[in-house]
Amino acid sequence: MLEIKNLHAEVDGKAILKGIDLNINKGEVHAIMGPNGSGKSTLANVLAGRDDYEVTEGGILFDGKDISELEPEERAGEGIFLAFQYPVEIPGVTNTTFLKEALNAQRRYRGEEELDGMEFVKMIRGKTKELGIKDDMLKRAVNVGFSGGEKKRNDILQMAVLNPKLAVLDETDSGLDIDALKVVAEGVNKLRAENNAILVITHYQRLLNYIVPDQVHVLSNGKIRRSGGKELALELEEKGYADYSGEAA
């Protein structure tokens, strides 16, 4: 589903990603772990198509299509979803309005029929129930006055509504206590399916206790240094990233 080939990217002229190769198939969960400054968040932003991140070499194929030149909204339409490390507050825009506009924009992109008000309400009620989210959250402005945990849950709700093929979770665990972490992980697990894939980006192993990956990759200094099964995460937890930090590109 996702094929990243020799991906190089820079921010403000500074090379951050220095040749990443990564393949993710349908139904798989991959984790990328790495020390601070290794390029983890850059990879997430590059996948989502943020403007300031420039791909200088290599490419990203999604379902066989090169998406590296697509706008963020086009990638969303293709089925890529980024759960943010710090979900943004949008005063004055309610969750419902936002979700409806987003979903219908994606459906338009894919040439699908838009949902009308009734259909949308029915669908979203189902999702909130499934995720155990109170309906009053829908009436609130996007993330405004939300606790850290609520913001992350809101991102998971968006993910449930938009139903992406690939979800990229960028340090979703940061700022969460263990209870909030469990709730968020549970939400993610509910959305795991044969036809979609998840890429979890994290510094710590603890999230992977709850979202169990098929493969773990160690990112350091802009390159994937090692890949392995879920046991690799435990090894990193024990030994830290010291073994990888010395490797210069």
Added chain:
Amino acid sequence: MVTLPSDKEAFIAHYDQSKDRLPGSSLAWLNETRAKNIALFSDIGLPSAKTELWKFTSLNPLKKQAFSAPETSELAANDELPRLIDSTSSVRLVFIDGNYSEALSDSSLPTGLTMESLATVLENGNRDLDQARLTRPRAEEQPFVALNTALMADGYILSIAKDVSLEKTIEILHLGSGKAESTHHTRNIISVGSGSKATIIEHNADHGENVYFSNAATDINVDENATLHHYRVQESNKSAFLISSTEVEVGKGATYDSFLLNTGARLARSEINVSLAAENSACHLNGTYMGTDDQHCDITTRVDHKTPHTTCDEVIKGVLSGNARGVFQGKIIVHEQAQKTVGNQSHRAMLLSDRAEVDVKPELEIFADDVICSHGCTSGQIDEDALFYLRSRGLSQEQAQSLLVNAFLADAVEAVQNEDLKDLFLVRITNWLERNPNKPA
């Protein structure tokens, strides 16, 4: 038709030529008032970049423009008139190029409301106008009001009796006929009797895209325990020059609630001065402005807290794109005896292009020691993080920007005190955004 350039001498010449034809020219006191004011105008002259109150608003585009002397203009019979509020919930008065049109205005007014046109009152000379209300406290700072007093030709005199709660909104349409590059000086007077409640909404709109200059002065009295909601929807065409000055006196326990939605005109200057000289008087001076291309919007307010226990809130928000310019000057003066004053002011501007500019001058002058006052002015670009967040969920750049700008402006509409009219402003904001989609920079 006489063509006039519009420097000071031209306006004075215009006065000399037209003074015998202005309404009420047989009234001695009025002729005297007009003469005194043209002399005052002649002394002060038109504001320049050196005039403190006008330093951010250049009148050069106005001065370069030639105007014709006003002629009576009429609309074609089948011309449709814009209406903000359904006729079942409003009474509408119509002014065409500054002149009252009895034929186009609603004829039956609700009990407790009287309306006379200034031209009629002056022509008939059968009723004494409250002459004191033609004199401003700081006349020497207001050249356009002096000019207005010298040349005023029409306007409305609205009176609301005591203890009346007007269910219907009074809608006042100021329509440019699109036929003449004229100047008009309208003078309006509003009196709200004690214990009464009323909503007035003024609408500036045009047929056509022609240049004209409207110089309006409005004097308002809100008596004891009365509430006046005074709203304006300024949607003149982008060649028009609109200068207005509103002077408000708020009585004991009374409230003046104003909201300005400004999207039109080449140059619009709205000056509002409020005097809170009676205990528990309050005012709300809120608004939003949206500018694009070469538009210039200036909102200048002054609130004088003269007595204890008075309150003022002010929330202004603006969005500018293209080469548009915004100006906000907000002065709050808390006089020595005005203890327990509450005065809060905020102005926030969002600039959607690198060429747009906003100039602000908040001024707090506090001479009392037991007050709660705050002010804040910010200006900035659209939040890039928010934009990316929305786009990453599938919204286009344009859609995302529109959603953010809409939310930014809608926040100011929250301050509107008459709940029924909030939607009217929100719809106009959305419409403006649809008409002016911003391309990615």
